[in-house]
Every structure is written in structure tokens, then in C-alpha cells.
């Protein structure tokens with residue numbers, strides 16, 4: 001089955017205080033759609049046709065991996081953001097505090113990693129294969145699934161994510177990011193990963 005864009009609830013509204021409608025629309029309908037179109041063309045007639053996105057990410061490399069992984073990364077990222085401000089749930093806060101010392105320490109570490117990705121990539125909070133929580137940088141299209149981890153929260157550290165609204169002021173985008181995280185989605189991921 002061909003890959004398609006997910007529903008992005010704030011496609012037309014943008015995320016007030018973080019991203020304008022124009023920036024969201026270009027990112028979703030041009031960048032993300034571009035990866036989907038390329039992936040569908042590459043998958044046609046390949047040994048990966050009909051496989052799940054996760055199976056392809058684990059087994060493929062080269063252009064098929066890059067485009068399918070970018071489809072996953074973006075779909076996951078859209079879910080991590082919300083136009084409605086939501087507070088962090090107590091259950092998630094307690095797990096993060098146990099691992100990172102405090103929510104402030106967790107946010108500081110996540111943003112430090114996000115703002116220092118050199119070139120293009122992603123930062124993920126994930127459950128690593130040994131069961132621990134880790135914040136890691138991933139170059140280009142890579143993500144935790146490739147190494148057997150479970151993604152819990154991500155931010156797009158490609159320049160196209162902020163350049164339309166913030167130009168070279170990358171730090172400003174990341175300073176605002178945590179005010180717009182969809183903690184309900186993150187909580188679902190924590191539950192599915194058996195963390196709460």
C-alpha cells in the first residue's frame with residue numbers, strides 16, 4: 001500500500017507561538033510529501049514493497065531507507081507537537097525525573113542535543129534496547145528504530161524546520177519547542193513501551 005501523509009490537525013492553523021501556518025504547510029506538503037513521493041516510487045517493484053515502515057527502516061539502506069525513514073520521522077514529529085498547550089502528565093514526569101534528575105535537566109539535555117546537531121538530523125528521546133531512556137542525535141534520516149529502540153519524543157533538527165519562521169535564529173525555535181509538545185502523545189508512547 002502506498003505511503004500517504006498523515007492527518008496533521010494544525011496544518012491550516014499552524015502552532016501559534018511556534019510555527020506559522022505557512023511554515024507548517026511547506027514542511028508537510030512539500031518536504032514530507034517529497035519523501036513520500038520518492039519512497040513510493042522507489043518501493044514499487046522492490047523487495048520492500050508491501051512491508052511495514054518499521055520493517056523497511058530496519059532492513060533497508062540507501063535511498064529507500066532515507067525516504068521511508070524520513071516519512072516515519074516526520075509523521076512521528078507531527079504527533080509530538082500540538083496547537084493546544086498541554087501540561088506534562090505526572091506519570092511521564094516521574095519517569096523522566098527518575099532518569100534525568102528533574103524535568104528541567106531533561107529539557108536542558110534534550111535541547112542541548114537538538115541545538116547542536118551538525119548538519120541535518122533528528123534528536124529522539126527513546127527507550128534503548130537495554131530498556132533505559134536515552135536522548136540521542138541521529139544524522140540525516142536515522143532514528144532509534146534502526147537500532148532496535150522505541151521512539152518516545154522527537155524534534156526535527158533539519159534547517160527546513162525553522163528557517164521559514166526563524167531564519168538563522170535556531171535557538172529561538174528550540175527555546176519555544178517544549179511549550180508546544182503533545183504530552184498526551186508522549187504518554188501513549190511511554191505506555192506502549194511499558195515505561196508507565
Ligand SMILES: [Fe+2]
Nearest residue numbers: 031156158161
Ligand atoms: Fe523536516
